[in-house]
Amino acid sequence: LSTIAEAPLAPLAVTLGDPAGIGPETVARAWALRVEQGLPPFFAIGARAAFEAIGFRQFAPIGDPAPAAELFDRALPLIELPAAEPVAPGRPDPAGAHQAIDALELGVGLARNGVAGALVTGPVSKAQLQAIGFGHPGQTEFVAERCGVSEANVAMLLVGGGLRASPVTIHEPLAEVPARLTSELIMARGRAVARALSRDFGIAAPRLAVAGLNPHAGEGGALGREDLDIIAPAIAALCAEGVDAMGPLSADTLFHARARSGYDAALCMYHDQALIPVKTLAFDEGVNLTVGLPIVRAAPDHGTAYAIAGRAMAEPGAMIAAIRLAAECARRRRDAS
Amino acid sequence: LSTIAEAPLAPLAVTLGDPAGIGPETVARAWALRVEQGLPPFFAIGARAAFEAIGFRQFAPIGDPAPAAELFDRALPLIELPAAEPVAPGRPDPAGAHQAIDALELGVGLARNGVAGALVTGPVSKAQLQAIGFGHPGQTEFVAERCGVSEANVAMLLVGGGLRASPVTIHEPLAEVPARLTSELIMARGRAVARALSRDFGIAAPRLAVAGLNPHAGEGGALGREDLDIIAPAIAALCAEGVDAMGPLSADTLFHARARSGYDAALCMYHDQALIPVKTLAFDEGVNLTVGLPIVRAAPDHGTAYAIAGRAMAEPGAMIAAIRLAAECARRRRDAS
Numbered sequence A, B: 001l002s003t004i005a006e007a008p009l010a011p012l013a014v015t016l017g018d019p020a021g022i023g024p025e026t027v028a029r030a031w032a033l034r035v036e037q038g039l040p041p042f043f044a045i046g047a048r049a050a051f052e053a054i055g056f057r058q059f060a061p062i063g064d065p066a067p068a069a070e071l072f073d074r075a076l077p078l079i080e081l082p083a084a085e086p087v088a089p090g091r092p093d094p095a096g097a098h099q100a101i102d103a104l105e106l107g108v109g110l111a112r113n114g115v116a117g118a119l120v121t122g123p124v125s126k127a128q129l130q131a132i133g134f135g136h137p138g139q140t141e142f143v144a145e146r147c148g149v150s151e152a153n154v155a156m157l158l159v160g161g162g163l164r165a166s167p168v169t170i171h172e173p174l175a176e177v178p179a180r181l182t183s184e185l186i187m188a189r190g191r192a193v194a195r196a197l198s199r200d201f202g203i204a205a206p207r208l209a210v211a212g213l214n215p216h217a218g219e220g221g222a223l224g225r226e227d228l229d230i231i232a233p234a235i236a237a238l239c240a241e242g243v244d245a246m247g248p249l250s251a252d253t254l255f256h257a258r259a260r261s262g263y264d265a266a267l268c269m270y271h272d273q274a275l276i277p278v279k280t281l282a283f284d285e286g287v288n289l290t291v292g293l294p295i296v297r298a299a300p301d302h303g304t305a306y307a308i309a310g311r312a313m314a315e316p317g318a319m320i321a322a323i324r325l326a327a328e329c330a331r332r333r334r335d336a337s
Helices: A002-006 A023-032 A048-053 A094-112 A126-131 A139-146 A174-180 A183-199 A215-221 A226-240 A271-281 A317-336 B002-006 B023-032 B048-052 B094-112 B126-131 B139-146 B174-180 B183-199 B215-221 B226-240 B271-281 B317-336
Strands: A012-015 A042-047 A059-062 A076-081 A155-160 A163-167 A207-211 A244-249 A265-268 A287-291 A297-300 B012-015 B042-047 B059-062 B076-081 B155-160 B163-167 B207-211 B244-249 B265-268 B287-291 B297-300
Touching: A012 A023, A012 A094, A012 A317, A023 A042, A023 A048, A023 A076, A023 A317, A042 A048, A042 A094, A048 A059, A048 A076, A076 A094, A094 A126, A094 A139, A126 B215, A139 A287, A139 A297, A155 A183, A155 A271, A155 A317, A163 A183, A163 A271, A174 B174, A183 A207, A183 A226, A183 A244, A183 A265, A183 A287, A183 A317, A207 A226, A215 A226, A215 A244, A215 B126, A215 B271, A226 A244, A265 A271, A271 B215, A271 B271, A287 A317, A297 A317, B012 B023, B012 B094, B012 B317, B023 B042, B023 B048, B023 B076, B023 B317, B042 B048, B042 B094, B048 B059, B048 B076, B076 B094, B094 B126, B094 B139, B139 B287, B139 B297, B155 B183, B155 B271, B155 B317, B163 B183, B163 B271, B183 B207, B183 B226, B183 B244, B183 B265, B183 B287, B183 B317, B207 B226, B215 B226, B215 B244, B226 B244, B265 B271, B287 B317, B297 B317
Parallel strands: A012 A042, A042 A076, A059 A076, A163 A265, A207 A244, A207 A265, B012 B042, B042 B076, B059 B076, B163 B265, B207 B244, B207 B265
Antiparallel strands: A155 A163, A155 A287, A287 A297, B155 B163, B155 B287, B287 B297
16 A cells, blocks of 8 residues: 555646646746746746747657656656647737647646646636637636536635635626525535545644624624625535534635634635635735546636736746645545545 | 814714723723824714723713814813613623614714714624624624615725725635626726725826735636626726726735735735734734714724723724825815815
8 A cells, every 4th residue: 555655647638728828937947946946847838939939948758748757857848739820928818728728628637537636727818718708717617527527516715824715706796696605506616526535635633714794793683684694504504414614704814824723624605705804814825726527627727917928027936836735635545545 | 275274173073982902992992092103083972871881981082073083182082872772891791783784874974074084893792683683794784885885886995004905805715706706896896996096195197006816816707707707897897997807816815925026906806805914914903994974983803802902901003094094084184175
């Protein structure tokens, strides 16, 4: 058994995301820092033109992941996507959006059949993807569908700065959040997060802190009823299922260091309630982990940053943290199986 | 002129807030730490019973603020409110709620006529105040009314952890926030905050960062229209008036250290958008400053904390920070006048 546990993980698949964004340079930089950052072998998926545009030449084209681990010491293995046009950093185009989706699709497939140890995805632009007819709100929903998991049963878990936080509703206009919030959705996300805490993070008895929707968690109904009518029943039902969940808790006092020591993940009701504390605490190294999937999928918690793309200004910290966390989670799953 | 500038500030009025909360002990503790914390002379307003309940005896009853400065070195001057019943820390009652309002009313009056240099208010319970028929959402709105300033023209400015943030809507159910948000209200709050940055903080050319309402500031309308239709026009109009305002900016990337260095205050659209980052960064020393008033009013940015009241567990850091900040703002106003 110990021989199996010590076997190396299959190399990780890392997509470049939008080739005109900062994905390619953060992946190249993560590879350059592989020794000092202690990163496991990974290979990139994207167009050669994306690396050429930033002057990165130390990649080695591969046809499938098999030779990646051996190549990794001296070059970044790259599964190439065809690109007819050169890439212009900071200037996205439809061809780049298509490459991003193709890389994502290939990466999911390789992770699902186990030849990639986990999937790490580079940043894309939702506007660019929508412009070419991509039918999903983002990469997360696409990955969930390709894995055959309903969107409600996966969760976005942000990890950084000593905090894990998961938004129950995600890319919704704020005005639609109260209507989208149901006890069932809160429970589904809560289950996915609790399971990930034990399966992916190795926490034996995970504790969830559930944020209220309204200021001061509604102050007993004076500032809104959702905390009493929707969130509290979901917490009670989760507890009845054996999930250790507490709340609803006032969101503003939930994220300082002392509060964070009392739980393993915060379940938040909407995007900014989860993302504000994570990015305030860990802007350059926040990781977005999709939990509830049969594969491990992580992403740096930042966007394409077109404004600085190609100028060697992008911080690779979040990409490095995503690769490292994906490998840790994948190892835990493998060792437990 | 320099003689005037160096004249001591009139002593600050500090209300105890709800006598059953942690207000009395944080005020007593701030006084005990007056030398090492470099606090200016202040006097308390509240019931003697609130201090007796926590075993604090080093107070000196006064009838008006005149003798406070001279007494301050050896005792905490106290303007006493009558209390028929003893106070039980952690067990609020209607008599305590009445004392909190009476202290507030007296404190506003003393600050308005200049015999108090500024007003610092201890924490109250909104539920307790509403139970006795208090007709304002909180102390802030009461103070604004007593100062004859419309509620829209004052703003709550949270200060702590290197961040100043002000919520445009405050104690509203989240579902009502989009409807309450108007360009006029954003402008009124923005003006009040910008003026406070120069008048109270001495910033010659204050810069406001305005947060979007929706995730990613609405992503060009894909995630909600308010950022385009309500917030952007308010920012343009503020700029046209000479207020340096930028945005709407994605709220999740607005509060990390690098982002904070680009502005002097963040104008946020709702309670938790402003309070989460401030309390994440500065839980024990956050100050709530009411700007736009003819008086300086500050408060520690925490509640009554009944659960720990009277047990010598309450951190006085926020009360100390509130007293210090109120004095700094009051000195700047005086020196400029």
